[in-house]
Amino acid sequence: MTILEVNGFGKAFTIHHLNKTIPAVGDIRFSMDAGEFIGVIGKSGSGKSTILKSIYRTYLPDAGQIIYHSKQLGNIDLAQATEREMIFLRKHEIGYVSQFLNVMPRTTCRELVQNALLEMGETRETARTEAEKALTHFEMDPALWDSYPNTFSGGEKLRLNIAMATVKKPRLLLLDEPTASLDQQSKLKVREMIEKLKKQGTTLVGIFHDIEFMEGLCDKVFDMHTNKMSIALEGVTNEG
């Protein structure tokens, strides 16, 4: 079953102080089935993050369609969806993890993970138990659970970010270099979680500088340079 179809997607950025519009990506086409893990590759600046941010609608696409087959809203073009629909999808179906933690201030680590579940309609008790499980899985020191993450180390922030997104078991998870500054042990934990989510049916689109991390995990690779999807991973590089 197809879950996501990108048809002729394009995005340009206007640099106001230069009075210039710079095309970031154009005419991107691919589709993916439910439960697949697609790795996006291409050289720096080729527009990998732009695609992910446009699916999550942090960026508003300029051209084309991004048809998402939502469980609760039916077929929906994410390029045209209303803000209300996007908020609903982000709460219930689509997750996004980047290397940057962007969260409500004065909210503890534990509360952030719990809130992710509460906004999905989970009970307080389930939210508390599941949040603790997620924080334990990603080896967050319990001494940090009730602290504010603004003082956390880079790796701790990343692990919290991943815990917040994965605890919701999203239907579609977008991973924008979530392992960028993690040590080997933490990367393994992320890998384990991705494998678990895949088994539970989550569809994933990911960008990883660390190509080794993608090996054996991705089903297909979308190459920004050729605008094509392929199955083979061996010998793949991000140099485009």
Ligand SMILES: Nc1ncnc2c1ncn2[C@@H]1O[C@H](COP(=O)(O)OP(=O)(O)OP(=O)(O)O)[C@@H](O)[C@H]1O
């Ligand atoms: N908010 C923005 N405003 C202006 N230009 C942007 C913006 N976001 C991205 N760009 C530009 O769009 C192009 C694609 O950027 P993007 O971050 O998608 O590339 P990428 O393939 O993910 O790169 P990298 O591998 O270096 O992270 C780049 O030329 C970048 O400078």
